Amino acid sequence: MNTASPIIEFSDVSFKYRAQTEPTLKNINLKIYPGQKVLIAGQSGSGKSTLAHCLNALIPCSFAGDMSGVLRVDGKEPSKLGVFGMSQIVGTVLQDTDGQFIALTVAEDIAFALENDNMPQKEMFEKVSDVAEKLELTDFLSNAPGALSGGQKQRVSLGGVMALDVKVLLFDEPLANLDPATGKRTIALIDELLKQEDLTVVIIEHRLEDVLYKDIDRIVLMENGQIVADKHPDEMLCTNLLPEHGIREPLYVAALKAAGVSLSPSSKPQHIETMDVENYKAQVREWFTNTSLSRQKSTADTLLSVSGLEYRYDESRQVIKDVSFDIKRGEMISLVGKNGAGKSTLASLICGFYEPDSGKISFCGEDLKKKSIKERGEKIGYVMQSPNQMISKPMIYDEVALGLVVRGVPESVIKQKVNETLKICGLYPFRNWPVSALSYGQKKRVSIASILVLNPELLILDEPTAGQDYQHYTEIMEFLCDIRKKLSITIMMITHDMHLMLEYTERTLVLTDGKLIMDGKPEEVLTNDEICERAYLKRTSLYDLARKCDIEEADEFVARFIESERMKKKNA
């Protein structure tokens, strides 16, 4: 164990935001030693972001409130040093890589903190090329943010804080907007940096399984502003503390537990690749043979048919290449692929925002070519990623009614339809509320309700759960399942979330570089190495578990586990 003095030390720290009555952090005691890599996990509102803000002094310098107790980072008190002073010690990488990219080019962004420090230009050139080399960004130095991939942007963010020779790297949900493979690479990069440089790493994240791709020293679990557990991952995973506090366990751990295995830390459950499953094998196999799968075959008619679709932005960039597929009525489908694979473009073509160069899209057998965006909108509803991108009326009722009002529907019909939709969406009690009084999840429902009121037969959702923790994710997805049942609507979702794809969809379309490379069951996709690699997906850890337990039909194992989980959830 480390005998050095802690680099981060919270002693009895509490914090209450000025606008709130309850403290958000309550008597936090936490020591982090130099060279450690610590994961802070917890649901939204558990206080994990507040804890992070204490480290970089945004609390109490930018967010006002009452703070008590003593926090020392590298022997200094952040509240005395201020945000600027702390930026020399703690480098913060924010969740939103786009927002974090301040300057116009990669080089300038890396130099941003140095410029603010008034460093002479010559030194700055050296420092920037130094950092760029470490992060393999040298070839991109003059690129604009728009010309970078998600992973590259993340590396630029890192470069921006590393230019200052910080001692602590603080990551605030670094994986939220990344496709699974890029997320994995980010975790690997953090790991590498930690090994090469003299750093301490604190990661705030609820996507536990992705973070555990590389070794973590400790998981600090938070709930209600308190630390409820602080353990080595091997130990933490053997308890039920994570699911009890709203954090999703790695799927293989959940599967082992479902099979009735009682895990022991000595089997090293932190990574499935190196885990010792010898003692659990028999139980897992037994569970597999005893669990059945009820499969319903879809016999419904074709709702949407896409054939030979081609689209290019300009001469050089073809974004959709010969894409064909059918969607049957009542299906719930996921559309996946890496950032920039053409997923949003495909959705835009279906909705008529762009016109295809060739190919045909038909709806219920009718060619959509001549239909305007508005006409298509009555059959195909499109919900944007953030509800803030859609909501334009201050009152909930007016927002939901908007689509009908502009269509000149008589007032009495509007009232009846809107109320009906609000009831289905569980928003009826709030109908006279202002939108601003709602939570994110409720706003999301309002934005979906405002589309559902038009009675579309197909609903396309862009990243419905992006950036949401497990609880909100479940809330949004269960809501979608519910409206699907009540309205027998067909749903297509664009997503990065492998869990969503496995748990909630029956079919997955995999898009890579504008081509449809697979159209199959999610469990087939996520157990197919070649497809996962090409589409920047992450093979599910359930596959590894199945293989380790000598179960040949890995996809079948995945499907059975997912269904049994779904049944459990339903019964709960």
Place this chain on the structure above:
Amino acid sequence: MSRMISYEKKNTPIHRLSGFTKLVFFLLWCTVSALTFDTRILLAMIAIGVLLYIISGTKWKQVSSVFIAIMFFMIINLVWIFFFAPYEGCNIYGSRTEICHLFAGYTLTKEQLFYEFNVLIKYFTVIPSIFIFLVTTDPSELAASMNSIGVPYMIAYSIEIALRYIPDVQDEFHKIKNAQEARGIEMSSKGSLISRIKNTSAIIFPLLFSTMERIDVVSNAMELRGFGKKKQRSWYSKRILQTGDYLVLAFIICFFVFAMVITFYDGNRFYNPFI
């Protein structure tokens, strides 16, 4: 959608100049244009402007729509001048050469026509210089240049950051517009003008809210990296002045002095051909 009057990387003599040089040139140039009514100087400036426009390799496509918009307002302006001050030219030049009577108290005079011609060419001296400045100056360098002529870096940087986010906001605008159109909110030319104006709120508010979210993130990110803490700030992309820059600076200063002398030596900033 192509982006109007935005910087385009090229390798022309004008692109190679430092942003500082271009900014000083632009400011002195516009000052001359604003102060002088000397037709000879204005015509010389138009000639130089056109020459620079050609050297800068600016394409008509990059600037056409803005140019047309400016033309539109210019014509309105000229018409209004005539209506409100039909004999301004006569006052200025101290003579009255009538061409014909139009209506009521309005008579067309040579002096008025000449005066409005001067107003027109004043525009034409400034417009190309704005275009050239914007399309040849790397926005990264713009803030550094402004800072070095004395604009506080806080202000200079906010202009740079606005430029950085214009493309993002444009993309966001299109996304929101599409999604709202799908809900039936007509934005295309099909709808009537009034309903279109009413419906823009359906785009503006979401755009405003999502932009505010962005501002919040950016300002935190900037603070976390020490923006605004020191009185001075260095610039990564500042260019050191080269021989070409000194030549151009010398030229524009001489030109400025020369133009001012010509304009004011007889105590009147108008060139008078009617004497």
